Amino acid sequence: MPGDGARPDGGRLPPGIVYDEIDNYMDGLANRGDAALVTVEKQGLKGGWPIVGAAEGSLLHILARSLRAKRILELGTAIGYSGTWLARALVDGGELVTVEHDAETAALAQKNFEKAGVVSKVRILVGAADRIIRDLKGPFDFIFNDIDKAGYPAVLEPCIERLRIGGLLVTDNVLWNGDVARKVRSAETAAIRTYNERLAKDPRMIATIVPLRDGVSIASKVRD
Numbered sequence: 646m647p648g649d650g651a652r653p654d655g656g657r658l659p660p661g662i663v664y665d666e667i668d669n670y671m672d673g674l675a676n677r678g679d680a681a682l683v684t685v686e687k688q689g690l691k692g693g694w695p696i697v698g699a700a701e702g703s704l705l706h707i708l709a710r711s712l713r714a715k716r717i718l719e720l721g722t723a724i725g726y727s728g729t730w731l732a733r734a735l736v737d738g739g740e741l742v743t744v745e746h747d748a749e750t751a752a753l754a755q756k757n758f759e760k761a762g763v764v765s766k767v768r769i770l771v772g773a774a775d776r777i778i779r780d781l782k783g784p785f786d787f788i789f790n791d792i793d794k795a796g797y798p799a800v801l802e803p804c805i806e807r808l809r810i811g812g813l814l815v816t817d818n819v820l821w822n823g824d825v826a827r828k829v830r831s832a833e834t835a836a837i838r839t840y841n842e843r844l845a846k847d848p849r850m851i852a853t854i855v856p857l858r859d860g861v862s863i864a865s866k867v868r869d
């Protein structure tokens with residue numbers, strides 16, 4: 646779990662969003678996908694990559710599949726774990742565009758997409774998400790935002806603009822270890838709070854937060 650673990654209540658609150666035993670219970674039941682996904686999950690755990698994990702990966706897959714998504718945009722590729730869950734949810738002929746600012750990390754993702762057999766459906770764009778998104782034309786059916794948290798506010802408006810009506814904007818780490826609801830003043834916490842508040846008030850969107858893992862925001866675009 647991210648965050649500094651400081652608990653202003655003197656320690657009565659659980660350290661994460663939900664009690665560790667509940668987190669572990671849900672993780673134990675989670676569908677882990679096929680062998681390729683299990684391998685990337687292990688690579689992520691071993692290498693300390695901040696991947697979404699199996700329960701959230703399944704959630705992304707379920708949501709994108711339910712929408713019959715044909716165009717998916719992901720901001721924050723890392724080693725391609727969530728991207729593989731998303732690529733596997735695409736309808737035939739669909740495409741995942743995923744953005745990663747670190748070229749070496751993007752190369753690792755490319756290898757993992759090849760091994761998972763989804764590389765023909767995936768386009769990795771290397772660069773900063775807030776710049777790259779300006780050159781991307783919508784509409785997308787589904788957008789998953791998982792970049793650096795301080796960068797969340799800058800990509801919110803471009804994401805909403807590029808989402809089709811009925812499409813979903815899903816965002817990771819929106820509870821930031823619970824710090825968003827406490828008196829924690831880090832730059833990341835402030836940025837996530839701004840993002841959550843703007844999204845909640847936006848008349849084009851209906852948003853809710855699911856307290857899975859580190860908090861997953863799910864927002865549906867209801868009008869332009």
Ligand SMILES: C[S@@+](CC[C@H](N)C(=O)[O-])C[C@H]1O[C@@H](n2cnc3c(N)ncnc32)[C@H](O)[C@@H]1O
Pocket residue numbers: 695696697698720721722723724725726727728744745746747750772773774775791792793796
């Ligand atoms: C939390 S990880 C993504 C994990 C991935 N979604 C998964 O679960 O498999 C964030 C990734 O986004 C990249 N990143 C962070 N900020 C970025 C930005 N502003 N633009 C592009 N990539 C960024 C990082 O290098 C890192 O690989």
